[in-house]
Amino acid sequence: xxxxxxxxxxxxxxxxxxxxxxxxxxxxxxxxxxxxxxxxxxxxxxxxxxxxxxxxxxxxxxxxxxxxxxxxxxxxxxxxxxxxxxxxxxxxxxxxxxxxxxxxxxxxxxxxxxxxxxxxxxxxxxxxxxxxxxxxxxxxxxxxxxxxxxxxxxxxxxxxxxxxxxxxxxxxxxxxxxxxxxxxxxxxxxxxxxxxxxxxxxxxxxxxxxxxxxxxxxxxxxxxxxxxxxxxxxxxxxxxxxxxxxxxxxxxxxxxxxxxxxxxxxxxxxxxxxx
Amino acid sequence: xxxxxxxxxxxxxxxxxxxxxxxxxxxxxxxxxxxxxxxxxxxxxxxxxxxxxxxxxxxxxxxxxxxxxxxxxxxxxxxxxxxxxxxxxxxxxxxxxxxxxxxxxxxxxxxxxxxxxxxxxxxxxxxxxxxxxxxxxxxxxxxxxxxxxxxxxxxxxxxxxxxxxxxxxxxxxxxxxxxxxxxxxxxxxxxxxxxxxxxxxxxxxxxxxxxxxxxxxxxxxxxxxxxxxxxxxxxxxxxxxxxxxxxxxxxx
Numbered sequence: 001x002x003x004x005x006x007x008x009x010x011x012x013x014x015x016x017x018x019x020x021x022x023x024x025x026x027x028x029x030x031x032x033x034x035x036x037x038x039x040x041x042x043x044x045x046x047x048x049x050x051x052x053x054x055x056x057x058x059x060x061x062x063x064x065x066x067x068x069x070x071x072x073x074x075x076x077x078x079x080x081x082x083x084x085x086x087x088x089x090x091x092x093x094x095x096x097x098x099x100x101x102x103x104x105x106x107x108x109x110x111x112x113x114x115x116x117x118x119x120x121x122x123x124x125x126x127x128x129x130x131x132x133x134x135x136x137x138x139x140x141x142x143x144x145x146x147x148x149x150x151x152x153x154x155x156x157x158x159x160x161x162x163x164x165x166x167x168x169x170x171x172x173x174x175x176x177x178x179x180x181x182x183x184x185x186x187x188x189x190x191x192x193x194x195x196x197x198x199x200x201x202x203x204x205x206x207x208x209x210x211x212x213x214x215x216x217x218x219x220x221x222x223x224x225x226x227x228x229x230x231x232x233x234x235x236x237x238x239x240x241x242x243x244x245x246x247x248x249x250x251x252x253x254x255x256x257x258x259x260x261x262x263x264x265x266x267x268x269x270x271x272x273x274x275x
Numbered sequence: 276x277x278x279x280x281x282x283x284x285x286x287x288x289x290x291x292x293x294x295x296x297x298x299x300x301x302x303x304x305x306x307x308x309x310x311x312x313x314x315x316x317x318x319x320x321x322x323x324x325x326x327x328x329x330x331x332x333x334x335x336x337x338x339x340x341x342x343x344x345x346x347x348x349x350x351x352x353x354x355x356x357x358x359x360x361x362x363x364x365x366x367x368x369x370x371x372x373x374x375x376x377x378x379x380x381x382x383x384x385x386x387x388x389x390x391x392x393x394x395x396x397x398x399x400x401x402x403x404x405x406x407x408x409x410x411x412x413x414x415x416x417x418x419x420x421x422x423x424x425x426x427x428x429x430x431x432x433x434x435x436x437x438x439x440x441x442x443x444x445x446x447x448x449x450x451x452x453x454x455x456x457x458x459x460x461x462x463x464x465x466x467x468x469x470x471x472x473x474x475x476x477x478x479x480x481x482x483x484x485x486x487x488x489x490x491x492x493x494x495x496x497x498x499x500x501x502x503x504x505x506x507x508x509x510x511x512x513x514x515x516x517x518x519x520x521x522x523x524x525x526x527x
Binding site for chain 2: 091092095096098099100102103104105106107110165168169172173176181182183185186187188189190191192193194195196197200205206207233234235236238241242245246247248251252254255256257258259
């Protein structure tokens with residue numbers, strides 16, 4: 001299946017209807033440059049006739065796995081390129097990236113095998129641009145320098161892992177009653193373990209406070225964190241369960257991770273997908 | 276010291292499906308013994324009616340059964356969160372000596388989060404059963420035996436095992452949930468438990484790959500552990516930490 005056709009299932013019409021809404025989407029994602037806006041938006045998505053896939057709900061288990069596979073492709077290639085870039089300091093950063101890379105590769109293989117086992121054709125690996133049209137230089141290919149490149153490598157890793165956690169969570173309901181639910185949860189938790197470590201490597205807490213993206217994170221990554229400030233769980237405002245510290249806004253938002261819709265996950269991933 | 280306080284291993288199901296938590300020092304508890312130990316003062320010894328017309332018969336109405344279906348899973352999660360919350364409460368009330376700022380921050384946050392989870396489950400379950408207290412797992416009591424809360428390695432190792440166990444428990448319980456809302460709630464909590472597990476693992480072995488170590492994440496699939504309630508409760512029961520008996524006769 002074509003990645004663009006697949007992703008289109010998850011995108012809503014308002015996101016892709018016109019150039020102006022494309023620009024709005026980009027604005028919502030923050031401060032990437034206009035140059036990046038022109039070159040990095042997944043034009044392929046926007047030029048697909050939306051109605052072609054209007055009958056596809058995107059809410060079935062196979063679609064959920066295809067979205068997961070797309071995100072795993074992205075992570076897998078990112079960590080591969082990071083390890084090849086020479087930007088990562090040896091020691092903890094390299095050890096951490098190697099361990100995560102191993103898992104993302106395994107997730108790609110696992111999901112492809114699972115889809116094939118279910119009689120579905122796995123989406124093809126997209127072409128990625130981790131510079132987002134030249135906005136970033138995480139692999140120091142354009143001479144931004146090792147220090148800045150490393151900071152970007154960490155920031156992107158954090159954004160990808162925190163996105164992965166939210167995206168899998170958002171698909172859990174679509175896997176209810178499916179044999180894929182348990183493996184998806186098993187991957188979901190691994191993404192969270194990665195996220196915690198990358199965040200801690202960046203001297204942040206391993207968990208997300210409010211909708212804070214954290215020090216040093218580009219404003220463009222704010223979309224990854226919007227909604228994490230929710231304190232209503234199962235209809236209950238958990239800040240009202242008590243008056244002491246465990247029920248503060250900070251603790252109450254840290255204690256629960258929030259899901260991302262398929263649309264929102266696609267919008268974030270699409271920034272890095274060229275075709 | 277024991278290296279793994281709670282050893283998480285799949286266990287064979289007992290032939291009669293009864294999965295009693297062990298009482299400290301008492302070994303596997305039989306029905307006769309349970310009656311004898313029913314001097315509990317916290318309301319644990321309440322009957323456990325269940326809406327199912329044909330439930331697994333409760334062999335001992337004096338012992339709380341978690342229940343079946345979504346209610347059973349919620350009570351199960353509530354039991355685990357009670358244990359975690361109680362453990363971290365003790366940790367933060369008497370931090371081990373020479374604790375680093377980082378470790379104090381992490382353990383304090385874990386205390387906040389687990390207390391929040393615990394009280395959330397109590398409120399959520401109470402709401403789900405229209406306030407019928409007979410269906411809500413009572414407040415459990417705990418005894419950590421010889422665990423030395425003044426010993427950094429014992430505290431962090433126990434924390435690590437509890438967090439790893441929590442992740443495996445939620446991973447394994449997801450498929451037992453039928454309500455999408457409860458499934459999402461479990462998902463919201465399990466990833467936070469996984470973030471905890473990662474942080475504690477790194478505190479125990481800084482700079483290593485243990486944050487998602489090969490001992491926990493299967494190398495060829497990249498999957499973390501998932502275990503049924505029976506396996507989790509057998510492992511937790513084996514620690515003797517939980518002294519209030521309850522059963523999980525209607526969960527796998």
